[in-house]
Amino acid sequence: MKFISFILLSAISTSSTSSSFAEEWFTQQDLEQAVQLRNQASGSPTGYNIVESLTTEVGPRLAGSDADKVAVEWAKKQFSTLGFDKVWSEEVKFPSWQRIHETGQILSPFPQPVRLTALGNSVSTPAEGLTGEVVHFNDLDELQNADADQVKGKIAFISKRMGVYKDGKDYGATVGARVNGASIAASKGAIAVMIRSVGTDNNRTPHTGVLHYDAQSAKIPAVALSNPDADLVIRQLNRGLPVSMKLNVETKVNPEAVSYNVIGEISGSTKPNEIILLGAHLDSWDLGTGAIDDGAGVGIVMAAAHYIGQLEKAPKRTIRVVLFANEESGLFGGKAYKKAHLKQLDQHIIGAESDFGAGRIYQLDANVKADAWPAIEKISGVLSPLDISLGENHGDGGPDLSPFQHIGMATFDLKQDGTHYFDWHHTSNDTLDKISPNDLAQNVAAYTVIAYLSAQMEGDFGKSAPEEEKQK
């Protein structure tokens, strides 16, 4: 509330026209149409049916894999079936990593098998496996501050536990061990890094996810233990005896893989060159079936645009849905889109990406010029019966849109309840049963409203800006 007051004050003080203009963002007819679309979408299974199709007929679709190619064809066909009038794909290149096998066990003091998974990009262990003593760090900082003598020749184990929050805010504080743990450990002579899964569950389903090797350090194998196994290793360590483990991981990389951003449009009637961008990513990790990450997002944005496309009268602006390639190993699709569409930046009126599962949306944030906040308030009014409150003027619009947002594209952030998202994220457990059809339909309804009203709106959302600048 504090921040909104500031925005209103700022709007009045910096723009003499904004106050009266705010009344004119949307016609009464547009608002009524948005309400009708919202009601239709919130009671309809289209979004769920799309995820059902993707998880059933494609399943896991690691970027660059054969299944990824199947997913690209699936997406083009879906767009056509759903009535998008333009459908095309744009090439994205990247090195594609592949998991072949992975096992692990505690050798001493108390031998037991453990459940682990290789992190994305991890190199292989020697074929016969790698054996070493475990040295334990509570978090990445503790490893960073350790003497190399402590680490050298050992398996560095980082056991930071991720906390449960509705907005998933502990991910950022925990994922560093996954992304950077290997190179930091290698810089101190570790032979492998092993982390507690970046996840909030207590299932025997370890969480994979991408790691980044620094150019300066040796590439050492990197694995995540399932959380019960991380507990087990700590309990054995707590006996005060040295714990030694064997890790056996085989992976490979194809340095020149290709996939595609798949794009479908509902063409605008009067301003076809102005684009409302909806995004999700088509690729998934290999362990699950990519239901919550990001089949849900695919279903949400495809269905939202589909409902708008079914209207008798086409929207004024174009609704463009982009299903991004290879988000998981480094936003390759998002970066390729930015590169390919840089000259069109100003045509992108606003963007929104769905990539946080299928939990209900509880808040509308946006990143728009301060003058346009009254339009966000109007849109928020239409979302309010979906139990979505008005949030704040910040955010990057989702991972794949962030490259475009960082250079100025305005964005929406429809914040989802992610209480359980990190129970299943990047695990074998990312399957369709984790999605509530009703919750997914609420998401579709919200995206339908924001996309439709943005397409009809008089005026524009201006440029996004880093939070610091906007608050000046």
Add this chain to the structure above:
Amino acid sequence: MKFISFILLSAISTSSTSSSFAEEWFTQQDLEQAVQLRNQASGSPTGYNIVESLTTEVGPRLAGSDADKVAVEWAKKQFSTLGFDKVWSEEVKFPSWQRIHETGQILSPFPQPVRLTALGNSVSTPAEGLTGEVVHFNDLDELQNADADQVKGKIAFISKRMGVYKDGKDYGATVGARVNGASIAASKGAIAVMIRSVGTDNNRTPHTGVLHYDAQSAKIPAVALSNPDADLVIRQLNRGLPVSMKLNVETKVNPEAVSYNVIGEISGSTKPNEIILLGAHLDSWDLGTGAIDDGAGVGIVMAAAHYIGQLEKAPKRTIRVVLFANEESGLFGGKAYKKAHLKQLDQHIIGAESDFGAGRIYQLDANVKADAWPAIEKISGVLSPLDISLGENHGDGGPDLSPFQHIGMATFDLKQDGTHYFDWHHTSNDTLDKISPNDLAQNVAAYTVIAYLSAQMEGDFGKSAPEEEKQK
């Protein structure tokens, strides 16, 4: 309440002494001692510490495996450490089955890997795997009633879903597909049987468990899909196209394995030859670490007897704790105990086994002579502050005690809340984190009370009887 009224009536009408005798089962001092033990045990970590030790220092301990031998040594040492004055083991022989590897995939119409596990006793597929079309049955009856023409040469898939109940009552109605599905399918010419896991979760953690091959039918491979994978196969079948799958399972059997019932006693002071029998099973399936099945039971009964053993004055009767060998593949330990101790049957005053996880106990059932029901009521009074209500006069006292109960040993049944038990039962997810230390302590307190009061009681519980007879 109806049944209890009947029992009281029956007691009065059949025994002229029972009414007055009921007042004399326990001395006031015994009841006070039981209250003190209850209070001590319900706030103490001993039971949990035992499970922690077993899951950390032994882990999975499939009967006949090397880890099973480690478990036997662990148990003997624990008994001694916990102050049991007699500790010994008794040989149990059985054929021991072993899982080597297992994978599965849908080949068409939409290729995807699936998560499955071989059922205990399953034979191997050919080394290159087994490929076949899936034929779907909603339950075992549907398979039983099918024409052989429908099944011949195919993979028979039984998809019965287990319901969630506090007392786990749907297990009996669901487990038939696991136990008998293979032979029924084979009798109709199936090349393999595949079931939906007998479990109530939606994790990618399939549930193993023993199957029984009939002598008449061919032995075909048998697997359980994880529940999300069973859903997936059904969704593919629902497309109306033939679904073909590949199963690859390797297992082996050692026909002459050996393990041990491990037994510890707190010797009775005045009636050392009269036995209060507490049981649990020491073996576990290989996938998890045997925390809820049956590390919890091991912790509960060992800790309960331990507390009684710590009293300054030994109990009148002997408390005997038996940790049974190889319950999982067919009650081998329970049957061996019956055979070895048949002549001592009458010395077994009453028995109770804990083998349903670590959920809180909510009800005391017993299977005793009708005349002894007033003693059960007295005991129930001491359990009442633990939120344990008085139940009915039936039950078999637990799997390993059932062979002895069936020939007349009286038993207690302390009914546990099993709402979540079948989420983890026989899966990799059977790990220590599934146990609440407080709930486990409540269990220990209840077993301490029933064992202590049974050891002190004047009179006896008589013989157990099948429910039909008792209600005559």
